[in-house]
Amino acid sequence: MGDLASYAKEHGIKFFLFNFTDLFGVQRAKLVPAEMVMRMQKAGAGFAGFATWLDQTPAHPDILVMPDPNSVIQLPWRPEVAWMAGEPWMNGEPLAQSPRVVLRKLTEKYAKNNMKLMAGVEPEFHLINADGSAVSDSRDTQEKPCYDQASIMRRLDVIGEICTTMTQLGWGPYQNDHEDANGQFEINWNFNDALTTADQLAFFKFMVKSIAEKHGLRATFMPKPFINLTGNGCHVHLSVWDNARKTNLFEDEKGELGVSQLGYHFIGGLMSHAAAMTAITNPTVNSYKRINAPRTISGATWSPSSITYGGNNRTHMVRIPDGGRAEYRLPDNAANPYLLLASILVAGMHGVEAKMDPGKRLDIDMYAQGHTIKDAKKLPLNLLDALRNFEADTYLQEALGKEVSAGYLKLKHNEWNQYCRHLTQWERDTTLDC
Numbered sequence: 001m002g003d004l005a006s007y008a009k010e011h012g013i014k015f016f017l018f019n020f021t022d023l024f025g026v027q028r029a030k031l032v033p034a035e036m037v038m039r040m041q042k043a044g045a046g047f048a049g050f051a052t053w054l055d056q057t058p059a060h061p062d063i064l065v066m067p068d069p070n071s072v073i074q075l076p077w078r079p080e081v082a083w084m085a086g087e088p089w090m091n092g093e094p095l096a097q098s099p100r101v102v103l104r105k106l107t108e109k110y111a112k113n114n115m116k117l118m119a120g121v122e123p124e125f126h127l128i129n130a131d132g133s134a135v136s137d138s139r140d141t142q143e144k145p146c147y148d149q150a151s152i153m154r155r156l157d158v159i160g161e162i163c164t165t166m167t168q169l170g171w172g173p174y175q176n177d178h179e180d181a182n183g184q185f186e187i188n189w190n191f192n193d194a195l196t197t198a199d200q201l202a203f204f205k206f207m208v209k210s211i212a213e214k215h216g217l218r219a220t221f222m223p224k225p226f227i228n229l230t231g232n233g234c235h236v237h238l239s240v241w242d243n244a245r246k247t248n249l250f251e252d253e254k255g256e257l258g259v260s261q262l263g264y265h266f267i268g269g270l271m272s273h274a275a276a277m278t279a280i281t282n283p284t285v286n287s288y289k290r291i292n293a294p295r296t297i298s299g300a301t302w303s304p305s306s307i308t309y310g311g312n313n314r315t316h317m318v319r320i321p322d323g324g325r326a327e328y329r330l331p332d333n334a335a336n337p338y339l340l341l342a343s344i345l346v347a348g349m350h351g352v353e354a355k356m357d358p359g360k361r362l363d364i365d366m367y368a369q370g371h372t373i374k375d376a377k378k379l380p381l382n383l384l385d386a387l388r389n390f391e392a393d394t395y396l397q398e399a400l401g402k403e404v405s406a407g408y409l410k411l412k413h414n415e416w417n418q419y420c421r422h423l424t425q426w427e428r429d430t431t432l433d434c
Contacts, residue, residue, distance in 0.1 A: 055407030120191030135183025142274035251324035258323020269351020276393035329412030
């Protein structure tokens with residue numbers, strides 16, 4: 001689909017959201033009336049980059065966001081509006097800092113080797129009160145609320161509308177569940193190529209928040225919104241296919257657990273770069289309250305704390321649930337969807353190219369027996385450690401692109417420094433009388 005003006009007439013669109021995602025994963029958009037969309041499609045919608053989370057100054061020229069017409073989505077809950085993923089341009093070329101540009105170029109690069117990363121995501125979220133103070137369902141109090149039938153039915157109006165919307169969009173949602181924390185939910189849909197999945201994840205967060213607000217609630221994807229409850233992960237299911245998407249290159253009936261040697265090399269790459277990737281997969285101060293958390297009231301955090309892999313075992317960073325795929329359990333929903341999949345693609349393909357060995361598969365419960373594995377590398381304890389690991393991983397930086405890496409590191413270090421200047425109640429409680 002190329003002509004947005006014709007699309008507007010055919011679907012009754014009054015406005016288009018010309019959208020782009022900045023370095024921190026924030027959705028930016030301009031609302032363009034349908035009468036002007038032909039002009040804006042050709043020229044782009046103008047933004048001041050310094051006003052967003054991009055490494056720019058007020059002296060930089062405008063960025064012009066060019067929409068991808070193939071990503072257009074008519075909002076089922078506001079059918080007069082259509083959303084499109086876009087890419088910022090500056091001085092006549094795509095902006096090197098743009099996360100979507102980075103992912104698109106990487107997918108094109110590996111496509112030349114007849115390899116396409118396919119990904120499915122599992123973004124968890126909480127439905128909370130509008131003021132953010134507590135979970136929205138006061139009766140959702142079980143110690144182990146996961147899969148609770150009564151709790152999900154009490155939120156059928158919200159979850160059902162989200163799922164129906166996804167069905168209308170053709171995403172193929174196939175199950176909804178109440179997750180391990182009170183007030184926490186997850187919706188699963190069909191996997192797709194990395195760029196499509198990143199676009200869908202970006203839109204999914206916008207959609208879930210919008211529909212929750214429509215029902216007087218608030219949806220949060222915050223990694224750890226409640227200290228005593230399980231946090232919100234964004235597990236990513238991965239496989240590599242040929243460009244025609246006819247052959248899964250991770251699949252091998254004769255391979256261990258049904259995974260090919262290429263698949264194990266990919267896992268080796270993830271493990272080799274995991275400590276540095278946390279700066280992207282777990283990008284906030286709060287992220288480390290999830291992956292280094294004590295046991296929650298349900299009995300487990302369901303988050304990794306070390307760089308290990310196993311079979312169908314959820315206590316490891318990488319899980320092999322069945323033949324032909326791997327699940328990366330480290331990321332959370334604060335991650336930029338495009339940088340998340342770009343870092344996974346770079347790390348995994350480095351493993352494939354260098355034939356990296358992921359080492360011995362561990363089949364133990366890492367929560368109970370992890371201390372017995374003396375050589376298991378630990379994940380960073382905080383955002384600063386993660387940023388320093390990313391700074392030390394020159395391969396990852398160069399493969400993602402020097403401009404995007406430098407800009408991301410600069411802005412994230414600024415965020416860490418801001419956090420360090422903040423006085424917490426814990427500090428007052430523990431040191432006021434020292």
